[in-house]
Amino acid sequence: MKVTILGCYAATPRSFTNPTSQVLEINNHLFLIDCGEGTQVQLRRNKIKFSKIKHIFISHLHGDHFYGLVGLVSTFRLLNRDNELHIYGPKGIKEIITLQLKLANSWTNFPLIFHELTSKEPELLFEDSKVSVSTLPLKHRVYTNGFLFKEKEGDRKLLIDKAEEYNIDYTLFKSLKKGKDVVSEDGKLIPNYLVTADPPPAKSYAFCSDTVYDPELVPLIKDVTVLYHESTFLEDQADLAFPTKHSTAKQAASIANAANVEKLIMGHYSTRYTNIELFRTEASEIFSDIILADDGKEIIVE
Template sequence: MKLTILGCYAATPRTFTNPTSQVLEINNHLFLIDCGEGTQVELRRNKIKFSRIKHIFISHLHGDHCFGLVGLISTFRLLNRESELHVYGPKGIKEIITLQLKLSKSWTNYPLLFHELDSKSPELLFEDEKVSVETIPLDHRIYTNGFLFKEKPGPRKLLINEIMKYNIDVSLYQSVKMGKDVESNDGEIIPNHLVTGPPAKPMSYAFCSDTAYYPEMISQIKNTSILYHESTFLEVNRELAAPTKHSTAIQAALIAKEANVGKLILGHFSTRYPNIQLFKEEALSEFSNVELADDGKIFTF
């Protein structure tokens, strides 16, 4: 699992900071999460192949999370994209995009499929044999979802030294990895647990931005490997968090602790702070495994 942060600052694009956008690579999928102004340039800067993006997830319709979407969709057209593009986002997103394509007489030459969201409960958005994506309802000034990306358990691990003890045809190994008992060439039934170990623990990633402190999300993201949680404010400005429905670094850390996640990544920093290290320091008072997002930073898990 690889996470590339294209932008992680709040409110407005600036000379050296970008609004929210990130790319999650998981089981050969490249999922784009949020798409603030300038995202297509950051994709180029990070050498991410446009054609590999087939699913875009938009958390909410504040500009710093979606104003780059129409430009990216248009650029796909200019690059003669042919494959489907799926856009998941709040109700209204289709009207925003199609109005602009209509008025510029620039319909896409590829299938552009909108999946509009308005449920306040978690919804399954995407699923294949290896990965699922669902919404995480959040608490912000307008309708907002986070997204939970989950690997499914893979095949069991073959214990090569064990299986070699039996006279088992190699063509049956695939079925053994799927958990089946197996008959050896000697007619003996070998119980699966003798020749396999449990599969690698599936990874999961929860993207939670923007949101006020919202403990209701905890049950859904319990034990998630990685939690990206917004932390717009430091303690010195904690009084701004509730009215703007944002979180402080400490509030993000409390969510991480209660949800027992593996690692917390902080982002969506207000540009008022010249030193983002303070976000980490404050969060560490409540949760031990904290990292800071930053534009262009890559995490591999």
Template sequence: MNGQTFELLILGSGAASPTAKRNPSAQLLNIVERYFLIDCGEATQMQLRRYKAKMQKINHIFITHMHGDHFYGLPGLLSTMQLLGRKNPLHIFGPKELRPVIEVILEASESRLNYELVWHYTHDNGLNLLFEDDKVKVSSFPLRHRIYCTGFLFQEKPLPRKINMDKLKKFKVSAAEIPKLKKGLDAHNDLGQIVKNNKLTTDPATPRSYAYCSDTISDRGVVPYIENVNLLYHEATFLSDNTKRAKQTFHSTAKQAASIAKRANVQKLIIGHFSSRYDSTVRFLSEARSSFRNTEIAEEGLTFKI
């Protein structure tokens, strides 16, 4: 932990049809107070309310693909943001087919938004940078599903070196040198001497990362994109008793998700997108943990901190 927020709130973790227990896919990722909504299944806005998430702070929404359980919540959320008086532009990242669908819904219902929607299209030719600021970058990568689908990789940017104020005093280095030191450069002291950076600073915390893989057939081709992430979400629609069905429908089993996590050497795996045919997640967990021990269930309302 480096003291700055990097946390994932699970809003929906069911597959195609909502059940009394589970909502369709949606997650809210907070990286140093940037709020990224990932997928927006039906009822996402109600889940945001339920877990007291900061709806109007969401400026970036990422949609993986055009199956309804991943975006049917979007028109409602956009309208609610309008009713709550939103003014800030909202950036939406997703397949190019998403924009006309949303626009026709807004048009047919004569909904006028008083804020700007800024559309960004994903591509499925390798890793594509979608968003970047001074702290974070977000990229998409291809997934293999029945229709066009991408995953998303959220990475913290390298942090500045940590300044040791006592050492600054000791070596007579003024505060004016701090910006240089943070970048890893050496400093000049009050006597005109050069003082090496490593005498005055320590290593910053390692940048953290999160990868989101939903929906996808089990595919080793995804490993290079998600290697060594701190946290991986991978869909696990089925158990091994339905391996054949998983393949037919371009989904994964819990065991397959775990084997991808292991191969990609991630720190922790979360599984979700459970088919409504299963009543409980107990077997999902045991099946996944038999291949990758550090696995958790994406239970709605849970927050995973890195």
């Protein structure tokens, strides 16, 4: 699992900082999460292949989270994309994008499929044999969702030496990987655990931005491998967090701690701060395994 931070600053793009966008690579999927202005340039700088992006998830309709979307869709068109593009985001996103394509007389030549969200309960957006994506309802100034990406537990790991030792025909290996007991060539029932090992633990990623401090989120993200939680403010501006429906570094850490996550990525820093290390300093009083997002950073989770 790899997270590439394309942009992680709040409010407005600046000379050297980008608004929210990130790419999650999980189980051979490449998911784009949020798409602030300039995202297509950040994708190029990070050498991410445009054609691999098939699903884009937009948390909410504040500009710093989606103003780069229409440009990216238009560029896909110019690059003669032909595979489907799925866009998940709040109701209204379809009208915004299609209005602009219509007025430019530039319909896409690939299927552009909108999944407009209105529910305030978690809902499943995408699922295949390897991964699922669900919403995490967030509390912000406008309708907002975070997203929970979960690997499915993989097949059991076949211990090939053991399987040969127990004289098991190779046509049964698939059954073994699925956890079944099998009968060996000499007629003995071989319990699965003797010839397989547990699969690697399924990883999960929760993206939570933008959101006020919200303990109701904790059960929804319990035990995730990596939590990205916004931390717009430090303690010096803590009184701004609630009225703007954002979080502080300490609040992000409290959520990570309560949800028992393995790692916390912090981002969505207010551009008033020049030294983002202070976010770690304040949060690490409450939670230890912290990664500070920064534009262009790749975070690999083994």
